[in-house]
Amino acid sequence: MSNFVFRKFQSLGNFSADDEARLNASMQRVERIRPHTDLVQEGVHARYLNIVLEGWACRYKHLEDGRRQIIALFVPGDMCDPCVFTLDAMSHIIGTLTPVTLGRIAEKDMLEITRTSPSLSKAFWLEMLVSAEIQREWTVNLGRRTALERLAHLFCELLLRMRAVGLTKGCECDLPITQADLGDVLGLSPVHVNRTLQEIRAMGLVEVRGKRLVVHDEPALQALGLFNPNYLHLLPSPSQKG
């Protein structure tokens, strides 16, 4: 199992070697899915739990006239739908943003795992609650923050999430998505994303170069984005270095 997925589960509670073995045994690897591919179709009952192992994916919805809103971002270690099994059909789509490698767990294995491993089912449960918390925070982001604040807030969140799975180097991490995708996350037009990126860089807080996010002043960025990390329910980080 990749190191950062291991970290992810560790961050969700006690995670034993036995748990790891069980996960590995039931996880089927699906390599290098192309970017901008839909994994799960709207209106279809989910048959697998998908864990992102490499690359970024998202949950999104389309309006009839083509407008698109990305509802959630999935970075390595994230589970795309820890809770979707019981609903008859999904009202959203899960798709890749970059080339993605998935770990896939069939529904019956999931049921078996949650029935027999308290630590793993607690991990799935926590993952679900935290993703709901993120969803709520995004609601606030879209409803009450300006473009500049939204961008700052998103960058703060992503940096912390990437750090939690050990995918940062100091205040730097991958940001492998386009400005248009960022716009669909933030409810902004691609043009305005571009200008807002320039503005935030001119303030000396953040730079985006070559699909990398480089945060120069994290406290100031958090202040700008009115960012309070509580909603991520991160453990007091044992190592900030990533």
Added chain:
Amino acid sequence: MSNFVFRKFQSLGNFSADDEARLNASMQRVERIRPHTDLVQEGVHARYLNIVLEGWACRYKHLEDGRRQIIALFVPGDMCDPCVFTLDAMSHIIGTLTPVTLGRIAEKDMLEITRTSPSLSKAFWLEMLVSAEIQREWTVNLGRRTALERLAHLFCELLLRMRAVGLTKGCECDLPITQADLGDVLGLSPVHVNRTLQEIRAMGLVEVRGKRLVVHDEPALQALGLFNPNYLHLLPSPSQKG
């Protein structure tokens, strides 16, 4: 138990007389909480599951500078936090919008109920999944719909949710909240809510008078709001008459 709460649980699956008795036994009634009162403080571990029996409540967050976003609306029959027990602390506040009567179930009773009654725990689980679906749809609403569309969409949702618990008369239901509260739901200023209400009324779709919502043309309202009811996961309604 009030008729509409009964309906609510029926709409969430098979709900026996025995289930009803168990709920009644462990539910403590809290009468007439004042409007604009916080039920659960931010950063405090929840000790109860709250079910709204009368009135409307909401989940909201504040930004440091006073901006406020309502993240969820709770109408009679809704559970304020079916899933919050396992998280250490909440990053949001639950408060009343109108005078509210709650049914309150202590944490230990909840654990007991979910452990021993499959039908009730399935109901709680479903309620949680649907509320997550609503949250996602609101994210789209704030990110990608105009003020007029947002309002139309919200009204469509509220009408269906109220109908599901039998609190509509045809295409009419209570709407006991202020325009300022609507603004905090929709990410709009109170002034703009007012103007948008006038606009939607001038179109002949909806009227709001005396804390009542009156929908004149539900299909047209759904079209305007780009509304697709799938996300509510309502059962094929046995009776539309409310």
Added chain:
DNA sequence: CGATAGGTTGAGTCGCATCAACCGGGGTGG
């Protein structure tokens, strides 16, 4: 070497916010 996707820039417009004043009704205190 051309095609194409992503990024950048400018001009013009519009949706929504803000500020401020005013109205109307229900509750309260004198």
Added chain:
DNA sequence: CCACCCCGGTTGATGCGACTCAACCTATCG
């Protein structure tokens, strides 16, 4: 019982933030 107050709603004027359209630039890839 009346006067007042205050909250919620309404209206107008003005400004700004973000969108749209359109052109152009740049890097990558076949």
